[in-house]
Amino acid sequence: xxxxxxxxxxxxxxxxxxxxxxxxxxxxxxxxxxxxxxxxxxxxxxxxxxxxxxxxxxxxxxxxxxxxxxxxxxxxxxxxxxxxxxxxxxxxxxxxxxxxxxxxxxxxxxxxxxxxxxxxxxxxxxxxxxxxxxxxxxxxxxxxxxxxxxxxxxxxxxxxxxxxxxxxxxxxxxxxxxxxxxxxxxxxxxxxxxxxxxxxxxxxxxxxxxxxxxxxxxxxxxxxxxxxxxxxxxxxxxxxxxxxxxxxxxxxxxxxxxxxxxxxxxxxxxxxxxxxxxxxxxxxxxxxxxxxxxxxxxxxxxxxxxxxxxxxxxxxxxxxxxxxxxxxxxxxxxxxxxxxxxxxxxxxxxxxxxxxxxxxxxxxxxxxxxxxxxxxxxxxxxxxxxxxxxxxxxxxxxxxxxxxxxxxxxxxxxxxxxxxxxxxxxxxxxxxxxxxxxxxxxxxxxxxxxxxxxxxxxxxxxxxxxxxxxxxxxxxxxxxxxxxxxxxxxxxxxxxxxxxxxxxxxxxxxxxxxxxxxxxxxxxxxxxxxxxxxxxxxxxxxxxxxxxxxxxxxxxxxxxxxxxxxxxxxxxxxxxxxxxxxxxxxxxxxxxxxxxxxxxxxxxxxxxxxxxxxxxxxxxxxxxxxxxxxxxxxxxxxxxxxxxxxxxxxxxxxxxxxxxxxxxxxxxxxxxxxxxxxxxxxxxxxxxxxxxxxxxxxxxxxxxxxxxxxxxxxxxxxxxxxxxxxxxxxxxxxxxxxxxxxxxxxxxxxxxxxxxxxxxxxxxxxxxxxxxxxxxxxxxxxxxxxxxxxxxxxxx
Amino acid sequence: xxxxxxxxxxxxxxxxxxxxxxxxxxxxxxxxxxxxxxxxxxxxxxxxxxxxxxxxxxxxxxxxxxxxxxxxxxxxxxxxxxxxxxxxxxxxxxxxxxxxxxxxxxxxxxxxxxxxxxxxxxxxxxxxxxxxxxxxxxxxxxxxxxxxxxxxxxx
Numbered sequence: 044x045x046x047x048x049x050x051x052x053x054x055x056x057x058x059x060x061x062x063x064x065x066x067x068x069x070x071x072x073x074x075x076x077x078x079x080x081x082x083x084x085x086x087x088x089x090x091x092x093x094x095x096x097x098x099x100x101x102x103x104x105x106x107x108x109x110x111x112x113x114x115x116x117x118x119x120x121x122x123x124x125x126x127x128x129x130x131x132x133x134x135x136x137x138x139x140x141x142x143x144x145x146x147x148x149x150x151x152x153x154x155x156x157x158x159x160x161x162x163x164x165x166x167x168x169x170x171x172x173x174x175x176x177x178x179x180x181x182x183x184x185x186x187x188x189x190x191x192x193x194x195x196x197x198x199x200x201x202x203x204x205x206x207x208x209x210x211x212x213x214x215x216x217x218x219x220x221x222x223x224x225x226x227x228x229x230x231x232x233x234x235x236x237x238x239x240x241x242x243x244x245x246x247x248x249x250x251x252x253x254x255x256x257x258x259x260x261x262x263x264x265x266x267x268x269x270x271x272x273x274x275x276x277x278x279x280x281x282x283x284x285x286x287x288x289x290x291x292x293x294x295x296x297x298x299x300x301x302x303x304x305x306x307x308x309x310x311x312x313x314x315x316x317x318x319x320x321x322x323x324x325x326x327x328x329x330x331x332x333x334x335x336x337x338x339x340x341x342x343x344x345x346x347x348x349x350x351x352x353x354x355x356x357x358x359x360x361x362x363x364x365x366x367x368x369x370x371x372x373x374x375x376x377x378x379x380x381x382x383x384x385x386x387x388x389x390x391x392x393x394x395x396x397x398x399x400x401x402x403x404x405x406x407x408x409x410x411x412x413x414x415x416x417x418x419x420x421x422x423x424x425x426x427x428x429x430x431x432x433x434x435x436x437x438x439x440x441x442x443x444x445x446x447x448x449x450x451x452x453x454x455x456x457x458x459x460x461x462x463x464x465x466x467x468x469x470x471x472x473x474x475x476x477x478x479x480x481x482x483x484x485x486x487x488x489x490x491x492x493x494x495x496x497x498x499x500x501x502x503x504x505x506x507x508x509x510x511x512x513x514x515x516x517x518x519x520x521x522x523x524x525x526x527x528x529x530x531x532x533x534x535x536x537x538x539x540x541x542x543x544x545x546x547x548x549x550x551x552x553x554x555x556x557x558x559x560x561x562x563x564x565x566x567x568x569x570x571x572x573x574x575x576x577x578x579x580x581x582x583x584x585x586x587x588x589x590x591x592x593x594x595x596x597x598x599x600x601x602x603x604x605x606x607x608x609x610x611x612x613x614x615x616x617x618x619x620x621x622x623x624x625x626x627x628x629x630x631x632x633x634x635x636x637x638x639x640x641x642x643x644x645x646x647x648x649x650x651x652x653x654x655x656x657x658x659x660x661x662x663x664x665x666x667x668x669x670x671x672x673x674x675x676x677x678x679x680x681x682x683x684x685x686x687x688x689x690x691x692x693x694x695x696x697x698x699x700x701x702x703x704x705x706x707x708x709x710x711x712x713x714x715x716x717x718x719x720x721x722x723x724x725x726x727x728x729x730x731x732x733x734x735x736x737x738x739x740x741x742x743x744x745x746x747x748x749x750x751x752x753x754x755x756x757x758x759x760x761x762x763x764x765x766x767x768x769x770x771x772x773x774x775x776x777x778x779x780x781x782x783x784x785x786x787x788x789x790x791x792x793x794x795x796x797x798x799x800x801x802x803x804x805x806x807x808x809x810x811x812x813x814x815x816x817x818x819x820x821x822x823x824x825x826x827x828x829x830x831x832x833x834x835x836x837x838x839x
Numbered sequence: 840x841x842x843x844x845x846x847x848x849x850x851x852x853x854x855x856x857x858x859x860x861x862x863x864x865x866x867x868x869x870x871x872x873x874x875x876x877x878x879x880x881x882x883x884x885x886x887x888x889x890x891x892x893x894x895x896x897x898x899x900x901x902x903x904x905x906x907x908x909x910x911x912x913x914x915x916x917x918x919x920x921x922x923x924x925x926x927x928x929x930x931x932x933x934x935x936x937x938x939x940x941x942x943x944x945x946x947x948x949x950x951x952x953x954x955x956x957x958x959x960x961x962x963x964x965x966x967x968x969x970x971x972x973x974x975x976x977x978x979x980x981x982x983x984x985x986x987x988x989x990x991x992x993x994x
Contacts, residue, residue, distance in 0.1 A: 064931070065933065068929065068935060070938075071935055071938030072927075072929050072930050073917075074874070074913030074941075075873065077872075078872075080875075083867075164863075164867075245937075246877045246972070246973050247877070295937070297877075297885075297937050298936075298974060330880070330883075331879070552935075552937030722979060725977075725979065726936070726975060727976075729976035752879070753878045753880055753882035753971070760967075760971060761981065764976050767978055
């Protein structure tokens, strides 16, 4: 079921939908992309950041005099310098504050202390060595499980009234209903599981070029930003510069995956330095800085419970979570959801009750938490429920595929309101699981597994079924810093019928320039080549909150459709004048306004656009252009889903896991460009292999980061990733104007539990019921020996 | 130190610090920004270029080590307006998403096909295993290289 055939068949009529080649590729295969570090302005200076070697220490003094004396150094900024300008602290995306440059204490290893500006990047690095910082070390809080102890050191003594490391408590669902279900259940299974801290690690690190024109008062930033409009508003609020004098250009981004959503101290340092020196300033972090200081992902310590009848009917779920947010609460998510969308841990099953409680804590580690294609914590939620379902299957002696099939929501139950309040829009879950089992040849795999076990070979078959909630969000209850999560689209139709679409979302490789052109072309009877997509420049695009949480197609894609339909409505009025008919006499058919009953007569967008701009006399109220703009406020989220099966071979002697096959059936609603959709799934499956088997950002007891380079933070290569076997079902979203649901994070969300379930399945003969990620050879070996799995020793 | 390097057939003479990395010579001094920098530790391969006939990670090669030698970057793939089959393969097979690893991947692929015009998928995977792509899961990169082998092979 690979390729595009079955998808195309379900999506007719296609028009410009389909696997058309990407517009972006022409520049990238020639090495002509423009990434932030490719920007070079006349007289540009280079910034570098001095970072704390300690996780927790009071700063006694910072002496930059020797650095300032360096012949190539133009300026040095310290926390005290920024404090004098009111810039030492900045708001985070979660309503907390974060130090731009430390003034009082350092709170994690890698925290920003000083910013050197020099004539070249080497000199800037040299000068960092010349800054003398005197520290008074403090005991750090590293293990989140001890953060709330009475004698735990206080991380955030800067916050008035903060007496401990507690950030928030948050609950969802009905506790008493869940408790009742659990007390009456025949079987309950529970497990402690850790979703380890990881990092999105886009191949391009974060960076910025800042230029300030003192005469016009204009600040221009070329910046690695997934949310340029939100960043512009934030910079205006922080610096006091008027928002209309700030322009953010987010050029080509070398991946993002959530890493480029927050505003980082380096960006503000570059702005301050550009303002002070009057010269353009470039700051690009190195890989260690990226891994050690920018937003991490996950770090959820979870206790999950599942209740069922003896014959395998799942009744309820409970979860208790300790969320490690690091030193500053800087998660990027809708403000009213401090645990993101974790409460969709109800998964894909027909439950009677569910309840979860999440407590967030500060520790002396880098800030973040929501990143890495997690759909606002749905990664953690799916992992929890899918591990519990597998553990329940093992306890009941029911095949995990069969147990899922018995409990999946049925097509007739949609729209379905889950016990924690989400309204799932549409789905046909049994069909997706059946397709995955079919592609896998599931029964044959189970026979092979039994045969191999008889020969002492350990093969695993792991299943996961996931439901996502993406496309945040209805602006009424989803906002970031008070900015409602709506997104805009602006269409300009030139007289020759060529179209420019401006969107507020920002591609990081997802192919928006192609997909969005297809969307508009489909609506207007044009070809994708007739549509130029502009994004990533706040001067040229409408306001919106940007790309993360798989929201581009669900939100801005819908905006593009609605704008195109407005263009069509305008065109109808002009066409009526052209044809000397009433608008009611026209119908939109096969890409043109045609005369009802006489479809040979009509006009397409290009002819109508020329007429609109001509001297044709138009009735009152009909303007002489076809341009349109829309701000789309989604009525609900969209709910992509899928069934994944991972086949592994595990060597119990070495603990090595080899992923043999990965089957993925995804339903993201209508597929605009199936080639791009499948590419997104490929990426997410690799993420799942990485998360499950290799990737973790661990710390030693002093808070030293043990994952600060690609030698320690292992990412999957072509040798670890098998050739994926994909399938597709198409269940359109009923409320999205073209039925699309979003795909960017589905596989990252859905795949880790499939890999872990597969490894645990392989290890079942050893009595292993659960082992935490990353399942490196060392940790698999420990699990087989019955020893605790250790993220910090994963590589040893 | 004075270095003379021939990059994509054109000779450049520059006075550089002995510690200057080849990737920075290419990007910052010569303005050839098609090669990217990604990790500092030779793990990611975003900076892969050819030194004479061999792919190297230019973040771990000093510019002075390229003195008197030839360097080929993505800007030197293909000739004039015509793309190398590897470049066409990447576009044809959706072998790239963000485009950041692509130049390095393509240079390794070109080297592979010069030495093994008809590689298996496993041989392609082995050849690119010292490089990281965060977007594609590698599947379509493998397809792209195999496509190039079938459609033009030698550049």
